[in-house]
Amino acid sequence: MNTETPTVVALGDLTPEQRKQLLIEAKESIKADKEKKKGNYVAFKELAAEFVGRNINALTDLHSVNEKVILSVFEDFNPTLAIRKELYGDSDQNSYTSTLADGSQSITIGYNVTISFDGTEPAGINKIKEYLATLALDNANAKKLSSSLNLLLKPNGKTGMLKPNVVLQLKELRAEYNDEGFDEGIEIIEKAQIFTRTTQYVRGWNYVTNEAGQRKKISFSFSV
Incomplete structure (x- = not known):
C-alpha cells in the first residue's frame, strides 16, 4: 500500500x-x-x-x-x-362522515374550501393591535409576545390578506387575554371571512382480509 x-x-x-x-x-x-x-x-x-x-x-x-x-x-x-x-x-357544513358501528368501513364526502376576506378585516386587526400596544408597555416578555402577534397579523405577501389559519390561532388566545377589544377584533375578522367551496373529495377506509388471512386497513382519498 x-x-x-x-x-x-x-x-x-x-x-x-x-x-x-x-x-x-x-x-x-x-x-x-x-x-x-x-x-x-x-x-x-x-x-x-x-x-x-x-x-x-x-x-x-x-x-x-x-x-x-x-x-x-x-x-x-x-x-x-x-x-x-x-x-x-x-x-352548512362542508363534509359528512358515515362509519360502520364496528369501525371497519368509513366514507367521508366533502368539499375543499378556500378562505378569503371581504376587506373589512383591517378594522379588527387594528383593534387587536391597539390592545397589543398596551401589552408592549408592561415588560420585556409582554413586548416580545406583542411583537410575535403583530407578525402573525401581517398580511400574506401575495394576496395582501390575512393568512386563513390566523383566525384559529387568535381564537385560541382569546381566553388567555380576556380583553373586550381583543375579542371584538377577532369577531370582526371572523365575520370578514369568505368561505368558497372548490373541489369535491371522497376519503375513508376499509378493512379487508387478504388470502393469507391478514387484516389490512385500506385508506383512500380522491378529489375532483
Missing part, C-alpha cells in the same frame, strides 16, 4: 511556461465541466418529457374515472343527507 504524501508544489516555484500550461489546463477542465453539465441538462429535459409522455394519458383517464365515481358517491348520499337534515336540522 502506497502511503507517500503527494508532493505539493507552490505556484511561485513554477516557471512562467509551467504556470501558463496550468492555466490552460484549468480553463479546459472548467470548460469540460460546463459542457458536461449542459449535456446533463439536455438529457434531464428529454427524460422528463419522456416520463410525462409515458404516463399522462393513464393519469388523465384515471381522473375521468375518479370524477365519475365521486359524483356518483355524492349523488348516492342524497337520501341519507335528506334524513340527516330531518333529524339534526339543516347545516
Whole structure:
C-alpha cells in the first residue's frame, strides 16, 4: 500500500511556461465541466418529457374515472343527507362522515374550501393591535409576545390578506387575554371571512382480509 504524501508544489516555484500550461489546463477542465453539465441538462429535459409522455394519458383517464365515481358517491348520499337534515336540522357544513358501528368501513364526502376576506378585516386587526400596544408597555416578555402577534397579523405577501389559519390561532388566545377589544377584533375578522367551496373529495377506509388471512386497513382519498 502506497502511503507517500503527494508532493505539493507552490505556484511561485513554477516557471512562467509551467504556470501558463496550468492555466490552460484549468480553463479546459472548467470548460469540460460546463459542457458536461449542459449535456446533463439536455438529457434531464428529454427524460422528463419522456416520463410525462409515458404516463399522462393513464393519469388523465384515471381522473375521468375518479370524477365519475365521486359524483356518483355524492349523488348516492342524497337520501341519507335528506334524513340527516330531518333529524339534526339543516347545516352548512362542508363534509359528512358515515362509519360502520364496528369501525371497519368509513366514507367521508366533502368539499375543499378556500378562505378569503371581504376587506373589512383591517378594522379588527387594528383593534387587536391597539390592545397589543398596551401589552408592549408592561415588560420585556409582554413586548416580545406583542411583537410575535403583530407578525402573525401581517398580511400574506401575495394576496395582501390575512393568512386563513390566523383566525384559529387568535381564537385560541382569546381566553388567555380576556380583553373586550381583543375579542371584538377577532369577531370582526371572523365575520370578514369568505368561505368558497372548490373541489369535491371522497376519503375513508376499509378493512379487508387478504388470502393469507391478514387484516389490512385500506385508506383512500380522491378529489375532483
